[in-house]
Amino acid sequence: MxxxxxxxxxxxxxxxxxxxxxxxxxxxxxxxxxxxxxxxxxxxxxxxxxxxxxxxxxxxxxxxxxxxxxxxxxxxxxxxxxxxxxxxxxxxxxxxxxxxxxxxxxxxxxxxxxxxxxxxxxxxxxxxxxxxxxxxxxxxxxxxxxxxxxxxxxxxxxxxxxxxxxxxxxxxxxxxxxxxxGGVDFITTLPVEREAVPADYETLRLTLKGLKGGHSGCDIHVGLGNANKLLARFLAAHARDLDLRLIEFTGGTLRNAIPREAFATLAVPAAKVDALKSAAMAYLTTLQNELSDKDKNVNLQTEPLAHNGQALTANSRDRFIALLNSTPNGVIRNSDVVKGVVETSLNVGVVSINDQQAEIICLIRSLIDSGKEYVVETLTSLAELAGAHGAAKGGYPxxxxxxxxxxxxxxxxxxxxxxxxxxxxxxxxxxxxxxxxxxxxxxxxxxxxxxxxxxxxxxxxxxxxxxxxxxxxxxxxxxxxxxxx
The missing domain is CATH 3.40.630.10 (Zn peptidases)
Structure with missing residues (x-):
């Protein structure tokens, strides 16, 4: 029973x-x-x-x-x-x-x-x-x-x-x-190139977790952390100065769920491992301060990882990180007609990289068709700037x-x-x-x-x-x- x-x-x-x-x-x-x-x-x-x-x-x-x-x-x-x-x-x-x-x-x-x-x-x-x-x-x-x-x-x-x-x-x-x-999916695919990781580099896994996640429509206005965006923000700040080589990035599991976890596999010069760990701890303190009300259990961990795969070239790394970091997320506009209701939003739901391309899947929602069209046009422009391909699919009224x-x-x-x-x-x-x-x-x-x-x-x-x-x-x-x- x-x-x-x-x-x-x-x-x-x-x-x-x-x-x-x-x-x-x-x-x-x-x-x-x-x-x-x-x-x-x-x-x-x-x-x-x-x-x-x-x-x-x-x-x-x-x-x-x-x-x-x-x-x-x-x-x-x-x-x-x-x-x-x-x-x-x-x-x-x-x-x-x-x-x-x-x-x-x-x-x-x-x-x-x-x-x-x-x-x-x-x-x-x-x-x-x-x-x-x-x-x-x-x-x-x-x-x-x-x-x-x-x-x-x-x-x-x-x-x-x-x-x-x-x-x-x-x-x-x-x-x-x-x-x-109504809603529509938007999928951005970015071609990437890979190269061997230098011999004097160590491999670590960077894990951002502990976020609440939630419904990408009902909860989009609450201020919950998006793991994909938060991890991209860290990489944008430190990839070049720490000479990080990006091997893998995965985050989120569904385009209609606010991502709770994201993972990056990185190769870093042995001499800069401690600097990476210190930067991660400092960033975690920043996130704990910013998200203390909504996502108080946020965590960022670094751990050694055995990995023999190739890393993205510096150019592919920079284009991927810049694209993900600049992709808008959350509330785009509140409704003038229905007070207290979000008019247009998007959720950066699922991110992944394979041997040949990176993929970013977003779900766009809007009460008006022109709101969806505006965000589609914005993401299309971003894709063009990054040398990627962007396409909307699966729209519903x-x-x-x-x-x-x-x-x-x-x-x-x-x-x-x-x-x-x-x-x-x-x-x-x-x-x-x-x-x-x-x-x-x-x-x-x-x-x-x-x-x-x-x-x-x-x-x-x-x-x-x-x-x-x-x-x-x-x-x-x-x-x-x-x-x-």
């Missing part, structure tokens, strides 16, 4: 525990999808999958509510796989280990997958709970949202019967979302806010009736799938709600237990309140 089974509401928490037990990182959701399809058919529900693997389940209306507008509850099947450096975990084979810590549910050393596992569990719980009153109901579970919104891109017209869609991927109880940012949305107004009224206060109507800087759903279903009325989740896309991810109960109350009351066609 999972300790989550002691939490309320049930069966939501039991279903979430089951979801945690089946590995489902992006591109590895099939086992979870098959389990859900088998469960739905065992329950006697109509269930079908489309060409890209999305799942659609239908449940008939509660007796007497057959004339209500049909509603789709929507969540995505995949989770972001992030773990602490000292945690042994294979996300493709090992279950997530959730546990209760006071008011929160957390995972042991990894992301929890509450994003969007709690939303998925709530949709399945509505199917399972015979006491929930609702009109004609559909549950749509999409594939591979976190790594490119593959399921949303592949959603076909005329498959869903719903007139209203409730997205469950929001992460703040008491807030109702009616719009979101934002969700244009509709202030006259009937379902948004109904959610606000229902929340006010339940809790005696008005929820915040918001636009989120993260990417939700609703913008993509508008292409095959342009007339569908959409809204996004969810419980409070902090630290998504990082091992600090946690979901607030009480907020899940409030979210469940809102969701079930909303379904009962859906008007007639």
């Amino acid at each position: 999972s300790e989550l089974s002691q939490l309320s509401p049930q069966p939501l928490w039991d279903i979430f525990a089951k979801i945690c037990s089946i590995p489902h990182p992006s591109y590895h959701e099939e086992a979870l999808a098959e389990h859900i399809v088998s469960w739905a058919k065992e329950q006697g529900f109509w269930c079908e999958r489309d060409a890209v693997g999305n799942i659609l389940i239908r449940k008939p209306a509660t007796a007497g509510l057959e004339n209500r507008k049909p509603v789709a509850l929507q969540a995505h099947l995949d989770m972001v796989p992030q773990k602490n450096n000292d945690t042994v975990h294979d996300f493709t084979t090992d279950p997530i280990q959730p546990y209760v810590d006071g008011e929160w549910v957390k995972a042991r050393g990894t992301t929890l997958g509450a994003d969007n596992g709690i939303g998925m569990a709530s949709a399945l719980a509505v199917l399972a709970d015979k006491t929930v009153e609702h009109g004609p109901l559909e549950v749509l579970l999409t594939m591979t949202e976190e790594s490119g919104m593959d399921g949303a891109f592949g959603l076909q017209a005329n498959w869903l019967q719903a007139e209203i869609l409730v997205n469950t991927d929001s992460e703040e109880e008491g807030e109702v979302y009616m719009g979101c940012a 934002g969700w244009q806010p509709d202030a006259s949305s009937p379902v948004m107004a109904l959610v606000r009224e229902t929340y006010q009736s339940l809790f005696g206060k008005t929820p915040n109507i918001q636009v989120i800087h993260a990417g939700l799938e609703c913008g993509l759903f508008k292409k095959p279903y342009p007339n569908m009325d959409m809204v996004s709600i969810g419980p409070t989740i902090t630290g998504p896309h990082s091992p600090d991810e946690q979901v607030h237990i009480a907020s899940v109960g409030l979210y469940w109350q809102l969701l079930t009351a909303l379904l009962k309140a859906i008007p007639a066609k």
Whole structure:
């Protein structure tokens, strides 16, 4: 028995525990999808999958509510796989280990997958709970949202019967979302040349770690450290004066997660090893001072390393470091239209060097298309200056806010009736799938709600237990309140 089974509401928490037990990182959701399809058919529900693997389940209306507008509850099947450096975990084979810590549910050393596992569990719980009153109901579970919104891109017209869609991927109880940012990946590739390391050099590994990391949309404005940028800053300051030969650089694992760790393998003249270590200690003191509030556990370590590989030439080293150090990161502009919300940002998510080229992968987000275009043009110009190639790919649209949305107004009224206060109507800087759903279903009325989740896309991810109960109350009351066609 999972300790989550002691939490309320049930069966939501039991279903979430089951979801945690089946590995489902992006591109590895099939086992979870098959389990859900088998469960739905065992329950006697109509269930079908489309060409890209999305799942659609239908449940008939509660007796007497057959004339209500049909509603789709929507969540995505995949989770972001992030773990602490000292945690042994294979996300493709090992279950997530959730546990209760006071008011929160957390995972042991990894992301929890509450994003969007709690939303998925709530949709399945509505199917399972015979006491929930609702009109004609559909549950749509999409594939591979976190790594490119593959399921949303592949959603076909005329498959869903719903007139209203409730997205469950929001992460703040008491807030109702009616719009979101669009995004696009930008990949810069820089050709590099290598040469032998001189015989009188020693090899060391420089490790920057201990950062919190986080969601590259929801957390981009918080001021968290980006390991790729912080390590590049150190190399820019010391590569030439210490005659550092750069052998390897790796940092970050996902373009939509703020990087928590970065590593550089360096060859340094034996006579300058102590100077490198002293410079690293001085830089760590600087970072501890700058990040004392947000990333107090930042650490920078040097350790000897046996390595026989070739290093970048001085010219390739300098161009790579200059390119990475000058690549913008974080908030580019705040919105003038939606106060308190980031308009445009980017995250320098994944950096790597192989024998022939360096690669920098960024995720750009913006509430407006021109914001994305501006950052793409900036990164393209930087690539040209560095002698690199830059290309945007995988763009997806934002969700244009509709202030006259009937379902948004109904959610606000229902929340006010339940809790005696008005929820915040918001636009989120993260990417939700609703913008993509508008292409095959342009007339569908959409809204996004969810419980409070902090630290998504990082091992600090946690979901607030009480907020899940409030979210469940809102969701079930909303379904009962859906008007007639």
